[in-house]
Structures are given as C-alpha cells and as structure tokens.
Amino acid sequence: MKQSAVNGKVPISLVINKVRHELDVEPWVTLLDLVREQLQCTGTKKGCDQGQCGACTVLIDGQRINSCLVLAVTRDGAEITTIEGLADGADLHPLQTAFIEHDAFQCGYCTPGQICSAAGLLREGRAHTRAEIREYMSGNLCRCGAYTNIADAIEDVLRQRVSTKEAAE
Amino acid sequence: MSSAEMLHVGRPISRVDGRLKVTGQAKYAAEYPAADLLHGCVVSSTIAAGRIIRLHTDRARAMPGVVEIFTHENSGKAARQDEDWRDDIAPPGHPLRPLHSDRIQFDGQPIALVIAESVEAARDAAALVRAECAIEPHCTQLEAKRSQAYVPPEKRSGIPPPSDPRGEPEQAFAQAPIKFSREYRVHAEHHNPMEMFASTCVFEPGGKLTIYDKTQGSQNVQSYVASVFGLKPANVRVINHYVGGAFGSGLRPQPQLFLAVMASLALKRSVRVALTRTQMFYLGYRPDTFHTVSLASDHQGTLLSIMHDAVAETSQYEDYQEALVNWSGLMYRCDNVKLSYQLAKLNKATPCDMRAPGAANGVTVLECAMDELAHELDIDPLELRKLNFASMDGNTGKQFTSKALDACYREGAAAFGWSGRRREPRAMRDGHELIGWGVSTGTWEAFLQTASARARLTDDCKLEVSTAASDIGPGTWTILTQIGADALGLPLEAVSARIGDSTLPASPVEGGSWTAASNGSAVQAACEAVKHTLFKRAQRMANSPLADASFEHIEVKSGGIGRKDDPRRSLSIAEVMHAADLTEIVEDGQASADPEQAKRYVSYTNSAVFAEVRVDEELGIVRVARIVCATAAGRILNPKTARSQILGGVVMGIGMALHEEAMIDHRLGKIMNHNFAEYHVPAHADVDDIEVIFVDEHDDKVSPLGVKGLGEIGIVGTAAAVANAIFHATGKRVRDFPITIDKLLAA
Ligand code: FES
Ligand code: FES
Numbered sequence: 001m002k003q004s005a006v007n008g009k010v011p012i013s014l015v016i017n018k019v020r021h022e023l024d025v026e027p028w029v030t031l032l033d034l035v036r037e038q039l040q041c042t043g044t045k046k047g048c049d050q051g052q053c054g055a056c057t058v059l060i061d062g063q064r065i066n067s068c069l070v071l072a073v074t075r076d077g078a079e080i081t082t083i084e085g086l087a088d089g090a091d092l093h094p095l096q097t098a099f100i101e102h103d104a105f106q107c108g109y110c111t112p113g114q115i116c117s118a119a120g121l122l123r124e125g126r127a128h129t130r131a132e133i134r135e136y137m138s139g140n141l142c143r144c145g146a147y148t149n150i151a152d153a154i155e156d157v158l159r160q161r162v163s164t165k166e167a168a169e
Numbered sequence: 170m171s172s173a174e175m176l177h178v179g180r181p182i183s184r185v186d187g188r189l190k191v192t193g194q195a196k197y198a199a200e201y202p203a204a205d206l207l208h209g210c211v212v213s214s215t216i217a218a219g220r221i222i223r224l225h226t227d228r229a230r231a232m233p234g235v236v237e238i239f240t241h242e243n244s245g246k247a248a249r250q251d252e253d254w255r256d257d258i259a260p261p262g263h264p265l266r267p268l269h270s271d272r273i274q275f276d277g278q279p280i281a282l283v284i285a286e287s288v289e290a291a292r293d294a295a296a297l298v299r300a301e302c303a304i305e306p307h308c309t310q311l312e313a314k315r316s317q318a319y320v321p322p323e324k325r326s327g328i329p330p331p332s333d334p335r336g337e338p339e340q341a342f343a344q345a346p347i348k349f350s351r352e353y354r355v356h357a358e359h360h361n362p363m364e365m366f367a368s369t370c371v372f373e374p375g376g377k378l379t380i381y382d383k384t385q386g387s388q389n390v391q392s393y394v395a396s397v398f399g400l401k402p403a404n405v406r407v408i409n410h411y412v413g414g415a416f417g418s419g420l421r422p423q424p425q426l427f428l429a430v431m432a433s434l435a436l437k438r439s440v441r442v443a444l445t446r447t448q449m450f451y452l453g454y455r456p457d458t459f460h461t462v463s464l465a466s467d468h469q470g471t472l473l474s475i476m477h478d479a480v481a482e483t484s485q486y487e488d489y490q491e492a493l494v495n496w497s498g499l500m501y502r503c504d505n506v507k508l509s510y511q512l513a514k515l516n517k518a519t520p521c522d523m524r525a526p527g528a529a530n531g532v533t534v535l536e537c538a539m540d541e542l543a544h545e546l547d548i549d550p551l552e553l554r555k556l557n558f559a560s561m562d563g564n565t566g567k568q569f570t571s572k573a574l575d576a577c578y579r580e581g582a583a584a585f586g587w588s589g590r591r592r593e594p595r596a597m598r599d600g601h602e603l604i605g606w607g608v609s610t611g612t613w614e615a616f617l618q619t620a621s622a623r624a625r626l627t628d629d630c631k632l633e634v635s636t637a638a639s640d641i642g643p644g645t646w647t648i649l650t651q652i653g654a655d656a657l658g659l660p661l662e663a664v665s666a667r668i669g670d671s672t673l674p675a676s677p678v679e680g681g682s683w684t685a686a687s688n689g690s691a692v693q694a695a696c697e698a699v700k701h702t703l704f705k706r707a708q709r710m711a712n713s714p715l716a717d718a719s720f721e722h723i724e725v726k727s728g729g730i731g732r733k734d735d736p737r738r739s740l741s742i743a744e745v746m747h748a749a750d751l752t753e754i755v756e757d758g759q760a761s762a763d764p765e766q767a768k769r770y771v772s773y774t775n776s777a778v779f780a781e782v783r784v785d786e787e788l789g790i791v792r793v794a795r796i797v798c799a800t801a802a803g804r805i806l807n808p809k810t811a812r813s814q815i816l817g818g819v820v821m822g823i824g825m826a827l828h829e830e831a832m833i834d835h836r837l838g839k840i841m842n843h844n845f846a847e848y849h850v851p852a853h854a855d856v857d858d859i860e861v862i863f864v865d866e867h868d869d870k871v872s873p874l875g876v877k878g879l880g881e882i883g884i885v886g887t888a889a890a891v892a893n894a895i896f897h898a899t900g901k902r903v904r905d906f907p908i909t910i911d912k913l914l915a916a
Contacts, residue, residue, distance in 0.1 A: 028289055037288055042200035043193015045413070047363045048446040052845035055363055083193035092191065100187035103813045106642030108190030109363040109413025115191060134853040141845060143363045143414050144642050145820025146813060147856040 012076040016041070017085025025072045032056045032067040035082060043083040043112050047141070054140030057113040057120070058082045064120025066139075083112035086119065094160060095119055098153035106144035114140045118154045122161065130155055177651040177661055181809035185666070186411075186646045195411040198383040199367035199443045206369075207236055209432055209442035210291035211425065212281035212298045213451065214273045217516040217838025218307035221271040221300055224281055229297040234290030237436060238298065239282040239428070244268035245435045246399075247427075253396045257389045257678060258420045260519065261323035262487030267424040268431075273302065274485045275517045276309075276839045277451030282428045284440065307516035307838040311457045311482045318480045318511035325490040328527075332498050332564040336505030341474040345465030347545055348474070353462060353534040355888075355906040356830040357482070358455040360523050361850055362641075364413020366452060367443035368429040378433065379406045382426055385419040385639050386678030387671040393422045394430055410669035412641040416821070417522035419641065420680050423452050450843035453521020454831060456481045458493060458530050462538040470546050470553045472503040477535065483512045484519040491520075491527035492614075497535045498564040499773075500612055501557040506564075516838050522680065524821055525881035528613050529888070530906075533825070536609040536889030537904065540896065549592060550893065551582060551608050551777075562771045570772045571868035573801035574610065577777035580862050581799030582608075585779035594900035602783040604794075605898025611776035611886030615803070615877035616683040619761035621674035622691035624653065624699045627753045628746040630728045632659055634695065635667035637676040638688040642817070643880055644810030645684055649692050651807060652874070656696030658726025674757060682774070682878030685806055687760050690873040694758025700725050702756055706749045707740050714738035760873060772871040774882045776800040778819070780890035784898045789910040793823050793891055795858040803868040803877035811879050815861045818883015824851045825884070826891035830907050 009024040016035065025034060032049070035041040035058075044067060047055030051069040058067045059081040086093040095115050098104070105111040117140045127133045133154050134147070142150065189195040226238045239245070247266065248254060254264040267279045281298050285291035308314055324330055342348055369381040378400070384390045387407040395402040412419060429442040444452075458481045465474040477497035483489045494508040523529070543550035555578060561568050582588065590606045591597060597604035622636035634653040640646050649666040653659070667673060668688075676688055704723055707715045707730050715723060715730070715738065724733045731739020746752065779797040784790070796819050805811045828849040832842045842848045868875050888906060896902050901916040 026289065028293075033288055036200070040202055041193075042196065045197075045363070046199075046365065046443075048365075048845050050446060050844060050846070052446075053363065083191075087192060092188070096188075096191040099191050100183050103184065103809045105187075105190055106644070106810075106813055106817055107363065107412060107414040108186070108195050108642075109197065111190050112193045134856070137853040139852075141363065141850060141852055143361055143416070143821075143850060144813075145817035145851065145856070147820060147851070147853050148816055148859050149813065151853065 010073045012073055014075065015079045017082060027071065027073045029072050030068055031070040031072045031075065034072040041082055041084055045109055045112055047110065054117055055110050055113040057116040057140065059116055059120055062123055064117045083116060086115065093119065094157045095153065098156045102149045102153040102156065104149040104153040105146050110140060110142045114142065114150055122158065127158065175655045177654045178806050180807065182647060182651060182661065182807055184644055184647045184810065185650050197364050197411050197413050198369060198381045198409065199441060201369045201381045203369060203371045203439035205438055207284050207286065207436065207438050207440045208288045208291040209428060209440055210283045210295035211279050211428060211442065211444060211448055212283065212295050213448055214276060214278040214280050214300065216273055216302050216304050217276040217309060219273050219305040220303045221273065221280060222303055223301040225299040225301065229283055229294040232290055232294040232297065234286040235283060235294045236286060237284045239268060239432060240280065241268045241270050245431050247431065248397050248399065256393045256421050257386065260325040260487050260489045265424065265486065267427050277448065277518065279424045279428065282432060282442065284432050284436065309515050309517055309833050309838040310835045311459065311513060311515065314513035314515060315459060315480050318513040321488040321490055321512050323488065328490045328492055329495060331494050331508035331510050334507040335563065338474045338476050338505040338507040341505040342463055342465045342476065345473045346468055348465035349541065349545065350461060350463040351538055351541060351904060353460040353537060353904045355458050355530040355533060357457040358523060358825060358829045359450055359831055359848060360416040360418035361449065361848065362414030362416060362418060365444050365446060365449055366423050366425050367441065368426045369441040370429040370433040371439045372433045372437060377404045378430065379408065380430065381408050383412055383419055384409050384422065385412065385415050385641055385680055387639065387669060388637050388675065389678050390422050390426060391671040397427065398430060398434060407671040408669060409639050412639055415641045416524045417526060417680060418452050420522055420678050446845065447843045450840050451518045453518055455523035455526065455530065456483065456489065456520035460534040462534055464538050464542050466542060466546065470548050470556050472501055472557045474505040475503045476507045478509040479531065480511045480513055482515045482517065482520065484517055485514050487519040488512055489520040491522065493527040493531040495564060496528055496532045496612060499562045500535065500559060500610060502559040503563065524818065525613055525885045528881065528885045529825060532611060532885050533889045533906065536886060537892050540607065540893040541902065551578060551587060554578065554610055565771060567769055567771045570770045570870035571803065571866050572773065572775060573864050573866040574775040574777065576864035577775060577799040577801050580864050581777040581779050581797050584860055584862060585797040587779060594897050599783065601785055601787065603786050603898040605782050605784065605894040605896065607780045607890045607893030607897055609778045609886035609889035609893060611778055611882055613682060613774045613881045613885055615686065615772035615774050615871050616681050617760065617762045617872045618677040618683045618687040620676050620687040620691040621757060621759050622688060622695040623674050623755060623757050624692065624695035625753055625755045626657060626699050628743045630659060630663055630742050632657055632664045633667060634664065634692045635673045636688045636691055637671055637673040638668045638684055639679040640668060641679055643684065643814050644807060645688065647810055648685055648689055648806045652689050652692050653696055656693055657700060658724065682880040686872035686874060686876040686878055689806065689876060690760035691758050693874060694760060695756055698756035698758050699754050702754050703730055703742065703745055707745045710745065710748045714740065766870060770870055772877065774800065774802045774877045776882050776886055778886040778890040780894040782891060782894040782898055784895060789914040791827055791895060791908065791913065793857060796887065797860045797862065798883060799862040799864055800882055801864045801866040802879055802882065803866050803871055804875035805863050806876060808863065811863065812861045814879040815883040816859055818881065819859050819887050820851050820856055822884040822887020823855060823891060825906060826888040827907050
C-alpha cells in the first residue's frame with residue numbers, strides 16, 4: 001500500500017458511479033463512511049455498521065458487498081456502483097421500477113441495499129425460484145416487512161430477463 | 170366526497186415518493202450536510218445501577234480531531250423542572266435527562282458525549298472514555314419484582330386504565346362447567362427500525378436551529394427542544410421528511426436529540442449525533458409482560474367469565490403504561506369480566522410504545538386462551554369466536570361505529586380454506602413436517618385526533634396540501650396527495666404534499682394508526698374551504714353563471730368550477746382568481762373528534778388472521794408457510810400502500826411469535842443480544858406467503874373520510890394465530906413468547 005506523507009492518509013483512486021475520484025483516505029475509513037460522509041453520497045444506508053443488515057450493500061466490480069465491512073483503502077482501483085448509479089440517466093433500472101410498482105418498501109431505508117443486493121443476485125445468476133430469491137436475499141433485512149413485495153419485484157425482473165434472453169436465442 | 174367523485178382515493182396508486190426512495194435521493198436525519206459539521210458519539214453506561222465516581226476522558230481528549238467531551242459535569246444549562254422535559258407522549262414520572270447527574274439507572278444510559286471533527290475520531294475517542302463507578306444493586310428480572318407490582322398511581326394521558334369489573338366474574342368462574350387459568354408471558358421486544366436514530370442540528374449564526382431529527386412528530390420535538398433549552402419555539406425548526414421506520418420508537422424525543430442540541434448550543438456549531446445499533450436497544454422497547462388469563466364457558470362455548478391480570482415492567486424513573494388487558498373486556502360478549510394491570514420497576518430504560526402497544530401482546534394471550542378453550546370444548550376455534558361475537562363494547566357499554574369482523578371471519582376462512590381443517594392436533598403431516606392451522610382475532614382502536622392542514626391552490630391549477638404529519642413508512646405523502654387531488658378534481662401530478670416540518674399546520678405525532686384519518690380529514694377540510702372561497706369568488710363575478718347556484722350544486726374539476734347538473738355553466742379556476750385579482754387561494758382546515766358522538770360510540774379496526782405452520786418434528790424448527798389476514802378498517806384510501814401496512818404488521822407478528830426477545834444477563838443487568846445477529850428480526854427466508862384481504866366496511870362516523878387506520882392492526886393477532894397453529898401441528902402448547910426451538914422441544 002502506498003502511504004502519503006500527510007497525516008498518514010493513503011491516496012487511492014476509485015471509480016464511483018462511473019466517475020473517477022482521486023482520494024486521500026485514512027486507513028480506518030470504511031467505504032460506507034467514505035461515500036456517505038466524505039462524498040455526500042447518502043443513498044447508501046447505514047443500518048448497523050456491523051455487517052448484519054445489508055442496508056449498506058453496494059456493488060464492487062459488480063459484486064454485492066456490505067460496504068460497512070470494507071476499508072476503503074483496500075479497494076484502490078475498484079469500480080463501485082451505489083444506488084445513485086444504477087439508473088441510466090432518467091431511465092430507472094428495471095429493479096427500481098419493479099420496486100415502485102410492487103410497493104417493495106415502506107420507509108425506504110433498506111431499499112437501496114435491497115436493490116443493489118438484488119442487482120448483484122441477478123448478475124450471480126443463481127436464483128431461479130422464489131425460494132432461492134428469499135434465501136439469497138436474506139442478508140438484507142427490512143424491518144418494515146416488505147419481503148413478499150421485494151420478492152415479487154425481483155421475481156418480476158428475473159422473469160423479464162429470462163424471457164428477453166429466450167427471445168434473443 | 171362520494172365514491173363517484175373519487176378518481177384517486179381508493180385506487181392502488183404507487184407511492185409519490187417512490188422514485189426518491191429507489192434512487193437514494195430521499196434524505197434521512199443523518200444525511201443532511203452542514204458547513205463545519207461536528208460529529209458526536211455517545212458513551213453509554215455499562216452498569217445497570219450506581220453512581221459515576223469519575224469519568225476518565227484524558228486519552229479520548231488527546232485523540233486528534235476531538236473537540237469536546239461532555240459529561241454530567243459540563244453538560245450545560247437545561248431546564249430544571251420535570252414539566253419542561255415532558256413531551257406530548259411522556260408517561261408520568263421523571264423524564265430522562267441525559268448527562269444530568271452522576272446517577273445511573275440502567276445499562277446503556279448515556280453518560281458522555283464525544284464531539285469530534287469526523288465520525289471516526291468521535292467513535293474511536295468514545296471507546297477510550299472510561300467510567301469509574303460505584304455499583305449499586307440492580308434488578309432487571311420481572312419475575313423477581315412481580316410480587317411488588319403496583320397499580321400506577323398516576324394514569325398516562327390517552328391510555329384508558331382497565332375498566333371496573335362487571336358482573337360476578339369469580340363466582341361465575343367457580344360455577345362454570347368448563348374453565349381454566351393459564352399463565353402466559355410475552356418477552357420484551359425492540360423496535361429496531363432500520364435507520365439508526367440521529368439528529369443533525371444545524372446552528373445558524375444568531376442562534377436559530379434547524380434540526381433534522383428521526384422522529385414521528387416534528388412539533389413534539391420542537392416544543393421539547395424549546396422548553397428544555399429555554400428557546401423561543403420560532404427559533405427551532407424540526408424537519409423529518411423521511412423517517413427510516415420507527416414503529417413507536419420515534420414518538421418521544423430520544424437522547425441523541427438532546428445531546429446534539431446541547432453540543433450545538435455550547436459550541437455554536439452544527440452537530441450531528443447518530444446512535445449505534447447497540448445503543449438503539451436502550452431507547453425503549455415493548456415491555457416484558459406476565460399474564461394470567463382465566464376463561465370459563467358453558468358446554469356449548471358461551472363465555473361465562475373472563476379474567477385477565479397482567480404485570481408489566483417499567484423503568485425506575487417513569488410509569489410507562491399501555492392498554493394491555495382492556496381488550497379482554499371488549500373482544501367477546503361476556504357479562505362477567507375482571508381486568509387488572511400492574512407495573513414493576515426494573516433497572517431498565519422506560520419502555521416505549523411499539524406497534525400496537527398493549528394489543529400486540531395483550532390480545533395475543535387472550536387469543537391463545539380462546540384456542541385453549543376451543544380445544545377443551547372440542548369445537549372449532551373459529552366457531553367459538555363467532556359464537557361469542559360482541560356487538561357492543563362491554564367495557565364502556567357503547568356501540569361500535571361499525572364492526573365487519575364477521576366478514577373478516579368469513580372471507581378470511583374462505584381464502585385460507587379453513588373448512589378443510591381437521592380439528593384434532595397432529596392430524597396433518599407432510600414428510601417430516603407436522604402441519605398446523607391456527608386462527609386469531611385482532612383488534613385496535615380507531616382514533617381521530619385533532620389535526621390541521623393547509624391547502625394552497627394557485628391560478629395555474631396546482632395544489633399544495635400541507636400538515637406537520639410524518640411518514641415513517643405507511644405512505645402519508647401518497648394518501649394526502651390522493652385526497653387533495655380528489656377534493657379539487659385535479660390530476661395527481663398537479664398536487665404536491667408537504668409534511669415533515671414543524672413549521673407546517675399543527676399535527677399530532679404519527680402513531681396509533683390515526684394519521685390517515687386525522688391528517689387526511691384535515692387536508693380534505695382545507696381543500697373544501699378552498700373550494701368554498703373559490704365558489705364565493707366565482708359568484709361575485711359579473712354575470713356569473715353560478716350566481717344562483719348553491720355550494721352543494723357545484724363541483725371543482727378539470728381546472729374549472731361549475732354546476733354538477735349543468736357543466737356548461739362553469740368558469741375556469743384561472744378566470745375566477747384573476748377576476749378577484751388573486752394568484753392563489755390559501756385556506757386551513759381542521760379535523761377533530763366529535764365529543765357528542767364519543768358519548769355513544771367507540772371505533773375499532775378488526776381482523777381475522779389465519780396461519781399455517783410447518784414444524785420439523787425432530788428439530789423443532791417452525792416455518793410460517795402462509796398467513797391470511799382479513800381486515801375491516803373502514804375506507805381503504807390506497808389498497809397498495811394499505812396492503813403493505815398489513816404485510817409489515819404480519820411480519821412483525823411472525824417475529825413476536827417465533828424470534829424476537831431481548832436477552833438479559835440478570836447478574837450484570839445487561840442486554841446481551843443487542844445487535845441484528847443475535848436479536849433476530851424476520852428475514853426474507855422467514856417470510857413466505859401472506860395474503861391480505863380488506864373486507865367492505867362502510868363507516869360514516871369513525872372519521873370524516875370513513876377511514877380507520879392500518880398501522881397497528883396487522884401485528885395484532887398474528888402471533889396468536891401462529892402459536893395456535895403450532896399447537897394444532899404438534900399438540901404442544903407453549904405459553905411463553907417467542908416460541909423458540911428450545912421451548913418447543915422441551916414442551
Ligand atoms: S450497515 Fe453494513 S450491514 Fe448493516
Ligand atoms: S422499507 Fe423500511 S426497512 Fe425496508
């Protein structure tokens with residue numbers, strides 16, 4: 001790890017939602033606190049700060065991960081997508097649309113984590129049934145209890161993907 | 170408004186704030202930026218009772234970035250009288266004053282606040298503060314204090330104490346052919362909203378404060394801050410646009426609020442204090458309760474006597490109270506009823522209303538007892554409930570404004586397939602899993618609180634409706650928009666709601682399921698007043714086509730005002746306003762309960778909950794395979810968000826039935842499972858199929874909108890339905906909630 005001379009901060013470079021950031025970061029700063037506190041990107045939520053709730057889920061190089069458990073300096077060079085980066089301009093990501101349509105949230109606080117986690121899950125390609133969705137989404141707690149609607153939303157997008165794929169084949 | 174005029178109300182409209190929430194743009198209390206913001210981290214007590222001898226802060230102070238450390242020795246000026254600390258929701262007693270003295274009354278009590286330039290510095294320095302304490306004896310165990318329980322001498326405002334006994338309950342019990350007394354317990358539960366409590370106090374030169382607080386009532390917080398710190402209310406503005414869940418934990422101002430404001434005033438800088446997940450476990454909780462329920466009936470199942478005695482925990486400093494046993498006197502018809510409710514003081518924080526406070530636990534045990542009675546009588550548990558249907562409130566002798574509970578029983582049973590149930594336990598099985606079906610009734614009071622709202626219609630036909638309500642998740646933003654749109658015949662896009670700001674028209678805290686009825690009716694009244702003014706203005710115009718019309722004959726729609734019977738006789742809103750030299754019409758509206766009606770009527774939301782569980786016979790693992798919840802709640806403003814309310818309540822009910830419980834090491838007086846890994850809230854895998862039914866219920870008395878409210882009812886009855894299903898599956902009766910594997914295997 002390269003260490004800069006000033007204040008023991010470490011220079012890193014992160015691409016966050018397609019924008020490159022050159023940052024000097026203290027080695028004890030988590031990725032979650034970096035985006036929320038230093039970059040004012042507060043879409044990513046803190047629900048426990050202990051890796052137990054999934055509210056802070058982001059995609060690092062496409063993989064879903066609890067950003068409260070990641071020290072930012074360990075991801076120098078990574079490409080990070082947060083909830084703010086999922087939509088394509090004004091066009092929402094299909095999961096975002098499906099979450100609205102199925103009322104897959106109430107207070108909305110777990111929602112960015114749920115959606116990022118679902119995006120990661122779709123990419124993993126291992127959920128084929130509702131039971132599998134429920135199992136693989138179990139790291140994302142929702143105290144408002146929107147689970148059945150969240151599963152509906154994800155199932156919906158999963159089905160759209162399968163049918164577009166079949167149509168393409 | 171008749172249903173014919175409602176284009177938006179009653180329709181499953183997606184949340185108007187949905188886009189903000191799915192894109193991460195909705196801002197919560199800890200997410201507002203401020204120049205030169207300081208960060209606070211709370212240091213909590215690690216003993217349950219005693220005195221602070223010394224707080225060692227030197228090492229913490231030496232940490233780079235630390236600005237100040239507040240303790241009881243330098244906590245600054247605050248009000249001296251309990252009165253000034255009492256918020257709208259406070260129970261009788263001495264409200265907690267953080268950092269007030271050296272006295273410690275519960276584990277987790279805030280004892281210091283570290284203020285630093287960064288979150289990390291505050292957090293790391295807080296870990297270095299060491300408290301030297303004189304430990305005193307403590308008690309955190311309800312069973313140990315049960316014999317010293319007392320009837321609270323001062324009643325909590327808004328909470329009816331148990332009604333006086335009626336008939337001859339003891340004698341009827343003694344003479345009845347079928348009877349039993351059972352002991353139940355429902356352990357303490359924690360709200361655990363996903364958003365952690367936080368306050369961002371923005372300090373403006375001149376001393377004005379704007380506080381972004383996680384609260385269910387911006388005005389409750391505003392008046393608390395003003396009175397505790399002796400500030401002019403006009404200098405304190407509280408904003409809570411989005412609240413990441415609360416379930417009651419945000420009804421009262423929480424310690425991080427006091428601490429953030431105190432530090433901000435002392436340092437003359439903006440300060441944010443956010444709690445940790447562990448600290449959230451000390452903000453209040455659903456109290457641990459013991460219940461003795463005695464039921465007696467004749468051989469056919471007609472109830473002859475109901476007795477329900479309960480003991481609940483409270484703190485050393487306040488007498489928290491909820492309506493815990495009252496339900497047992499009103500849910501079923503019975504002439505002989507005796508209810509009692511006592512408190513016992515423990516070294517814990519004061520409990521705090523949690524979703525359906527009193528009913529979620531009180532109704533659960535009554536409904537388990539009803540299931541036991543049905544089993545004793547060998548009759549269908551649903552039939553037993555129907556047989557004892559109460560058509561008036563036995564506690565008060567008043568009529569119900571409506572009660573479509575029979576439809577809930579009927580429609581819920583049909584959707585569930587209840588008629589296919591075999592009565593005897595252990596009769597259904599699928600491989601290694603035993604299957605059981607259980608039922609419960611649920612009920613919650615429907616309140617109408619005094620609330621105000623403002624409606625502002627501009628000449629370009631845009632409407633803004635505002636009230637200082639909160640939206641902790643139920644969809645307040647959305648329903649107020651719908652109500653406004655229908656009241657003035659506008660498309661949804663033309664209407665915006667403003668809530669979550671203490672400067673808006675007066676509103677009660679969001680709780681008790683009363684927001685839709687109260688704030689919704691106030692918005693409707695404000696829009697009606699706008700319509701009235703518009704009509705008056707229209708009549709005054711030269712050659713007005715409405716000159717001879719009366720208010721009842723006119724309608725406002727599609728940007729115009731005209732006669733209902735002759736749409737050609739109309740004027741556009743813009744022309745009416747311009748003729749009167751106006752660019753907008755602003756009017757206020759109010760809603761409040763009718764005291765005359767309250768002398769004769771009471772209002773309740775009712776439900777029937779059906780549950781199917783699958784129990785692994787060897788491992789004791791319980792899965793809730795499906796729930797059908799049929800609810801009678803008057804008019805449903807938005808079936809989509811309404812359904813979500815019920816789903817959320819049901820999920821929390823599953824938690825109450827199977828998972829949720831604070832575990833305390835009584836030797837230390839400490840909660841041991843104060844995190845999400847060890848305090849299990851239901852997760853995706855725990856929640857399978859939930860069907861929500863709203864039965865038709867017309868109620869023109871409960872509120873001007875005919876709405877009863879939905880925030881609580883979903884949880885009431887769910888835990889009992891699950892417990893009764895577990896009995897039906899296994900033949901084992903566990904009377905101690907949550908029904909965990911160990912208890913089930915040992916039963
Ligand atoms: S905040 Fe990261 S898992 Fe909870
Ligand atoms: S929507 Fe509130 S926690 Fe999931």
